[in-house]
Amino acid sequence: MKRVVVGLSGGVDSSVAAYLLKEQGYEVIGLFMKNWHDDSVTISKECPWLDDSNDAMLVAEKLGIPFQTVDLSEEYKERIVDYMFNEYEKGRTPNPDVLCNREIKFDVFMKIALSLGADYVATGHYCRKSETKVNGEPVYQLLSGKDQNKDQSYFLCQLSQEQLSKTLFPIGELQKSEVRKIAAEQDLVTAEKKDSQGLCFIGKVRLPEFLQQKLQPKEGAIVEIDASEEIYQNETPSFSNKIEELEFLSSKYQYDPKDGKIVGKHQGAHYFTKGQRKGLAVGGTPEPLFVIETSVEDNVIYTGQGKDHPGIYRRALLISPEETHWVRPDLKIENGEEMKVQARIRYRQPLQEATLHQTEKGLYVVFEKPQASITEGQFVAWHLDDELIGSGVIS
Template identity: 55%
Template sequence: MARVVIGLSGGVDSSVAAYLLKQQGHEVTGLFMINWHDTTGTLEGDCPWHDDRVFAELVAKKLDIALHVVDLSADYRTRVVDYMFSEYGKGRTPNPDVLCNREIKFDVFLREALKLGADFVATGHYCRKAEERLPDGRTVYKLLAGADPNKDQSYFLCQLSQEQLRYAMFPVGELLKPEVRRIAAEQGLATARRKDSQGICFVGKVDLPVFLQQKLASKKGNIHEILPSWPKYRNGLPAGQPAQNGTLAPAQAAGDTAPAGQPVPEAEPTDGQLEALAAPWRYTVRDGKKIGEHNGAHFYTIGQRKGLGIGGRRESLFILATDTAQNVVYVGEGDAHPGLWRPALHIAPGEIHWVNPARALSPGQSARFSVRIRYRQPLQGARLFVRDEGAYLVFDTPQRGITPGQFAAWYDGDELIGSGVIAE
């Protein structure tokens, strides 16, 4: 059996993961992370990690395992929170949970666990791991979706490397959430009825503008409404034809029926067509009418509908685009507004990450995958095209709220093959 250090967070998932590891005969040690001290902008509690630590201690005592505490707040601030501030300042919307896993839980925390003599590091994530031996003798570690479709967290781990996966264990990945709750209750674990954490990883639920104002100043600007009749919605993309609903559907290549993950060489679109399909909608103040004011374009994200303070509409207003340089926010009325929908996205060359490097595509190749562009989004059919200029994901149907700074992750069945940061 192995020496396993588990990240005990004070939640039910990691608690049951620790119990299962002990049942399997492993030598288990708990490690609790302190990652955030500042409570600026938080909506609940003064220092939520204090409560988390108490619950972690109760679980460790019940399971009779040692519990160590490590303060990683300096690394968390520089590698996750400062990145968040930087991205929001550029008008992009980062995903701190994906960053937290890549930069903290499976990097800084992993190194701390190795200092304690760990053979493996375990977490309470709802995902699974598999291994494959390649013909050349190399071992590839695969990241698989969790067995519970309602709790699958593989998306949050879409930036992990082979080295990080090599050490990872996911003891609850084969279980459904109700089973985890049941085990915790049967074993008398203090976390059995504890609510799942929400909000920013290790920070909690926040008032985002207040939180961001630690680094990003408020700045009055204008809100402009773009009408669904804006001419470029009908004529904007040369590679597609207007669909019945007024959005642009991507051109489907002939013979595009290959299994997921298999290169599809025929009927490849030109680089220019891919660039046009993936281009975001771009507006100027002349394209719409001013209908209100905001406190800073960097506080808003594409697809957002709350926080505008403009009422009296038949349908909600949604953010279509933000211009942080000019400090303008563009909005449209209704969930079906064509400005919310796009047929494709672009990933810059340096932002393409292959979780399974044996499945990597070379420039000039393309393949079909199932894709999600946010956590819990149902998987969407798409073709991934790799070019010298980066990667392009062209979806079978237009997607709502493609957001720069977020991660697109592509799957073949249950396996998460790769991911990348959406460029624009």
């Protein structure tokens, strides 16, 4: 009987994952990760960890499996929270959920599980794992979840072969509706529970307040750039080589406050991210204002009217060599090579046609169609059909 440690989060997905594994004849142990203590920054009604750990315990009791809580708040603070502050300070927008999976669930947590004699770790993610052989050696594949609306492979885009080899995703073949149905049939307390939103495990955090603990507010200007500005009218130059073209396609517009007009004030450029519409508190424009660029150096936020503003769109992005990750190292492309893939730059986005170009400088991802709000610090993940084969941090 193989032993599996399930990360019971107190939600319906991990509850059903534990139930299915038990049905399949595994010896199942439930572990709840406590990753946060500081109640001052959560909206406590929205998902306090106490309720979650209680629900996880009730599920374990109902399933008749051993249960315990592990406190990982120190590692979480060090690897996720401090990293987030660091990134925001640099004017980048991190993705804590992707990091939480790489650094906490499938690293710190996995090591604890293996020390308990586990053969596998299981989670309630909507994705699937498969196995293929390359040169006679087993290679693990990370596949999209069957429920297209819930597919969470994006959040696992930084996993390694070793981590995948020890992981199970019991609900990956199911639709969310089926998961809820199983939970109701088994009379699990989480059957009707709403999906948690907000930072991985912290619950719903008020991000500006959370950031303000570390990053001091600093008043600056909100500048509106008109869509007819000269900067957007430039003809595409001719290129003497591929690298020049890639650099051009992935480069950002460079703004100066003189390019537009001041339409308001903000409390710190590091609190804002590209594509953001809420929180600007500037009214009176025919179309809503969107953030098109932030400058933490000058503490200026650049905005444009309407979601079709040309400043929002770009066709390519670059990933630096140290931030490029291949889930399938055997498929990695070498310098000068390219590969057609489908890629996404955020969780809910439908996959987009794209081409990868490996260069000395890093990996360029060039999309067929311009993409809205390509944001530094976020992850881009690329697929071949329904297999996620690699990812990287947008630089």
